Amino acid sequence: xxxxxxxxxxxxxxxxIDFVLGRYPDRDSIIIERGNIYISRSSLLDILGTxxxxxxxxxxxxxxxxxxxxxxGNNMISFLFVSSNxxxxxxxxxxxxxxxxxxxxxxxxxxxxxxxxxxxxxxxVLLVGNLKGRYWDFYDSLPNLMHRTSLRENIRFLQEDISExxxxxxxxxxxHVIEGLPTQDNGNDCGIFVMKYxxxxxxxxxxxxxxxxxxxxEMPRIRAEIVAALLQTxxxxxxxxxxxxxxx
Numbered sequence: 336x337x338x339x340x341x342x343x344x345x346x347x348x349x350x351x352i353d354f355v356l357g358r359y360p361d362r363d364s365i366i367i368e369r370g371n372i373y374i375s376r377s378s379l380l381d382i383l384g385t386x387x388x389x390x391x392x393x394x395x396x397x398x399x400x401x402x403x404x405x406x407x408g409n410n411m412i413s414f415l416f417v418s419s420n421x422x423x424x425x426x427x428x429x430x431x432x433x434x435x436x437x438x439x440x441x442x443x444x445x446x447x448x449x450x451x452x453x454x455x456x457x458x459x460v461l462l463v464g465n466l467k468g469r470y471w472d473f474y475d476s477l478p479n480l481m482h483r484t485s486l487r488e489n490i491r492f493l494q495e496d497i498s499e500x501x502x503x504x505x506x507x508x509x510x511h512v513i514e515g516l517p518t519q520d521n522g523n524d525c526g527i528f529v530m531k532y533x534x535x536x537x538x539x540x541x542x543x544x545x546x547x548x549x550x551x552x553e554m555p556r557i558r559a560e561i562v563a564a565l566l567q568t569x570x571x572x573x574x575x576x577x578x579x580x581x582x583x
Contacts, residue, residue: 336353336356338380338383338485338555338559339383339384339555339558339559340383340554340555340556340557340558340559340560341559343553343555343556343559344556344559344560345562346561347579348559348581349564349578351563351566351567351574351579352383352559352562352563352566354574354577355573355574355580356376356379357565361376361532362375362376362377362380362540363375363376363377363521364376366379366496366566366569366570367379367391367395367566367569367570369398369432369569370394371391371394371418372391372394372395372398373391373492374391374392374395374565378391378392379562379565382527382558382561382562383456383558383559383562384525384558385521385523385525385554385558386444386523386526386546387511387523387526388459388526388529388530388544389526390418390419390420390423390452390454391529392526392561392565393418393419393452393459393526393529393531393533394416394418394419394420395568395569396530396533396534396561396564396565397416397442397450397533398568398569399415399564399565400414400533400534401414402539402568403445403511404537407499407546409539410538410539411536411537411538411539412447412448412538412539413445413446413447413448414447414448414449414450414537415437415442415443415446415448415450416449416450417434417435417438417451417493418434418452419452419453419454419508420434420450421434421435421486421492421493421496422451422453422488422489422492423454425492425495425496428516431492431496432496435493435496435497438497438500439500440500443497444501445543446466446467447465447466448463448464448466448536448537449464449466449468450462450463450464450533450563451463451464451465451489451490451493452529452533453485453486453489454483454486455481455482455483455484455486456481456482456565457474458477458479458482458525459525459526459528459529460473460474460475460476460482460486460525460529461473461474461475461512461529461532461533462474462486462489462510463533463536464508469503469505469508470509470510470511471486471490471508471509471510471511472510472511472513472516472536473486473510473511473512474513474516474529474532474536475512476517476519476524476525476528476529476532477514477518477519477525478518483510483512486510487506490506490508491506494503494506513544515544516532516544517544517546517547517548517549517550517551517564518551519551520551522556524551527554527557527558527561528550531547531550532559535547536563540570549572550583567581
């Protein structure tokens with residue numbers, strides 16, 4: 336099937352996308368399901384095209400990155416992830432604790448960072464807490480002061496639900512705005528940029544953001560590679576049982 340980034344993928348990744356989408360022909364078929372993550376065929380096609388990113392896409396990609404950490408070992412920092420649904424549940428008065436019950440004394444002690452994607456004024460941004468340095472890094476692909484308005488609220492929500500785990504007040508940590516980031520040139524790619532910021536920030540070396548300045552022009556390839564990574568992670572059993580190698 337055609338999509339903008341198809342010609343930029345490896346033959347294996349093209350085949351994986353074609354195969355899995357062929358197994359789920361109905362637009363409403365759920366292809367990825369894990370906890371609060373639900374991604375349908377039509378939702379994957381949004382990523383393959385130029386559509387918006389939802390919380391399930393970002394949450395699923397965090398799972399992919401965590402899987403990479405398990406394989407890469409010391410090449411990546413350890414991180415905890417907080418779904419944007421946590422803040423949404425808090426604002427709606429819903430039970431939110433179960434979205435952060437993976438953050439325990441032990442997991443917090445060994446982690447280097449905590450990642451919180453935030454949906455602010457219909458725009459995705461990213462907070463990354465440095466647990467050793469006790470500060471927050473803020474990533475915004477469409478820099479605007481308005482996008483910082485609810486950051487402290489999101490941090491407060493988290494602090495309320497994991498207060499017994501915390502060594503202090505994370506809401507008091509300073510927020511550092513990361514400068515020189517690659518930024519989007521349209522109104523649709525903010526969620527993709529958040530996923531790429533997450534990925535880049537997990538390396539142990541300081542990120543040279545100038546090396547990623549071409550991201551806006553490479554969005555078709557990046558979007559298609561994200562879909563391939565999601566399918567390799569969440570449909571691994573199906574792919575392996577049908578003869579696909581997931582080593583590349």
